[in-house]
Amino acid sequence: MDPPLNPPIRIQPLSSKPVSTKKAERRLDTFLKNFQERTTAAQGGNTAVTVQLQKLKDALQEELHKN
Numbered sequence: 001m002d003p004p005l006n007p008p009i010r011i012q013p014l015s016s017k018p019v020s021t022k023k024a025e026r027r028l029d030t031f032l033k034n035f036q037e038r039t040t041a042a043q044g045g046n047t048a049v050t051v052q053l054q055k056l057k058d059a060l061q062e063e064l065h066k067n
Contacts, residue, residue: 008049025060032057 032053039050
């Protein structure tokens with residue numbers, strides 16, 4: 001039986017500044033690649049986080065191509 005999943009820690013931003021969809025997509029893509037490399041190196045990782053980040057990246061790509 002699989003162990004229960006623990007949700008990721010909730011992050012509360014202290015401030016924000018607007019960025020374009022294209023820039024956000026590039027930053028997310030870079031982060032996603034690095035995150036996957038780190039979790040692969042650790043031989044495991046939280047695939048739920050990776051899946052959610054990939055969904056966000058796909059949504060940003062879709063939004064970018066609409067405009």
